[in-house]
Amino acid sequence: MTDVGRMQAAPSAPAVTRPQIQVVPLRGLPIVAAVVVFVIAAIAGNWLWALTFCHVVGGGLWTAIDLFVGLIVGPILGRLSIPARAEFTARFMPKMVLLMPTLVLMTLAAGFQLALREGNLDAASPNHAWLVASFIVVGVMAVIALGVLEPANIAVLFEMRKARPDGTIIAKLMRRFVYTAGITGLMQVATLIIMTRVATQ
Amino acid sequence: MSGELAAATGAPAAARRFPPVAELGIGSLALVVIGGILMASYVPRRPPLGVPLLLAAVSAALLLAGVFLLSRLDQFAWPRFFVVFRWALLAYAISAGMIGFAFIRDHTRGAPLALVTVMLVIFALDVPLIIAFTVARYSSPPHSAD
Numbered sequence: 001m002t003d004v005g006r007m008q009a010a011p012s013a014p015a016v017t018r019p020q021i022q023v024v025p026l027r028g029l030p031i032v033a034a035v036v037v038f039v040i041a042a043i044a045g046n047w048l049w050a051l052t053f054c055h056v057v058g059g060g061l062w063t064a065i066d067l068f069v070g071l072i073v074g075p076i077l078g079r080l081s082i083p084a085r086a087e088f089t090a091r092f093m094p095k096m097v098l099l100m101p102t103l104v105l106m107t108l109a110a111g112f113q114l115a116l117r118e119g120n121l122d123a124a125s126p127n128h129a130w131l132v133a134s135f136i137v138v139g140v141m142a143v144i145a146l147g148v149l150e151p152a153n154i155a156v157l158f159e160m161r162k163a164r165p166d167g168t169i170i171a172k173l174m175r176r177f178v179y180t181a182g183i184t185g186l187m188q189v190a191t192l193i194i195m196t197r198v199a200t201q
Numbered sequence: 202m203s204g205e206l207a208a209a210t211g212a213p214a215a216a217r218r219f220p221p222v223a224e225l226g227i228g229s230l231a232l233v234v235i236g237g238i239l240m241a242s243y244v245p246r247r248p249p250l251g252v253p254l255l256l257a258a259v260s261a262a263l264l265l266a267g268v269f270l271l272s273r274l275d276q277f278a279w280p281r282f283f284v285v286f287r288w289a290l291l292a293y294a295i296s297a298g299m300i301g302f303a304f305i306r307d308h309t310r311g312a313p314l315a316l317v318t319v320m321l322v323i324f325a326l327d328v329p330l331i332i333a334f335t336v337a338r339y340s341s342p343p344h345s346a347d
Contacts, residue, residue: 024288036295043303101292109299112241116307121244132242139234146328147227151335154285158336169339 021090023157028098039106043113051117054110059195062103063188069096070185074178082167086160089174093157100145108138126201134194141184149180219274219338225267226331232260233320233327240317244307253316260323267330278340282333289329297325 042050077085120127152173159165159173236256240248271277304317
């Protein structure tokens with residue numbers, strides 16, 4: 001993971017043929033729109049199956065991707081050569097720009113409604129304290145993801161679109177991305193513990 | 202270090218110093234998230250509003266401080282800032298709208314709804330501000346050699 005810093009010593013990324021970078025993959029937008037409409041319909045109809053589907057599928061993917069990226073992909077990425085890292089980043093990051101906010105929105109919106117529907121938010125519920133704990137974990141992750149990780153992700157993509165990307169900037173932002181992805185990955189372990197407790201109370 | 206860009210502008214983009222706009226935005230975001238958690242933890246009861254109101258006020262002050270510092274920047278990639286800000290604002294306005302919809306759907310009304318709305322507006326401004334600032338600070342201002 002710390003090897004990301006090695007990029008600092010390198011000159012600007014080599015002027016080899018680089019993939020065209022689309023910061024937001026436009027082809028994915030209809031899918032995002034469909035997911036958002038589905039979640040709104042599930043909340044509006046207070047539809048148990050749809051709320052459970054959105055929460056379980058969204059949460060499962062969010063947790064798994066966070067753990068995989070933070071603990072597996074991130075350290076590998078830090079040890080790749082600079083051209084390999086640049087090419088991987090150019091193809092990987094745009095997908096994350098659309099995927100992660102959609103999964104987070106799907107999971108949290110459906111989860112909150114589900115908890116309310118099932119009475120788990122009532123102060124008398126044995127799950128109330130666990131849910132408040134999950135709010136806190138998600139809150140910390142949200143601040144890290146929205147305040148640090150996502151801006152770094154998007155800034156890397158803009159830097160890589162330049163004719164001559166600055167290796168120092170990319171290294172600095174990628175280091176930020178890799179560390180914060182690791183932290184949110186570890187925090188997902190707490191989410192797994194809390195959610196399995198809630199499901200078995 | 203950064204090749205032609207650094208040589209052409211005299212100051213590498215990574216080395217330029219900026220006021221703590223992103224840090225203020227993150228602080229503001231953290232406060233509305235805490236306020237949101239406090240309010241959500243009381244649902245479906247009516248939450249006490251004192252602490253969330255205070256958090257929202259401090260959060261708004263931090264956001265305004267960030268905007269003020271940002272507005273004083275001369276050498277800044279404003280076109281890029283506004284492009285990113287506009288699209289991020291659209292995305293996070295949709296997110297905030299969905300959260301607001303969930304509160305309305307669950308019969309949150311009156312002062313708590315007003316406070317949640319204020320917090321969501323701050324949230325929907327904070328995130329685009331942080332993203333756009335982070336992108337623009339590493340971009341060269343117009344009329345530079347980048």
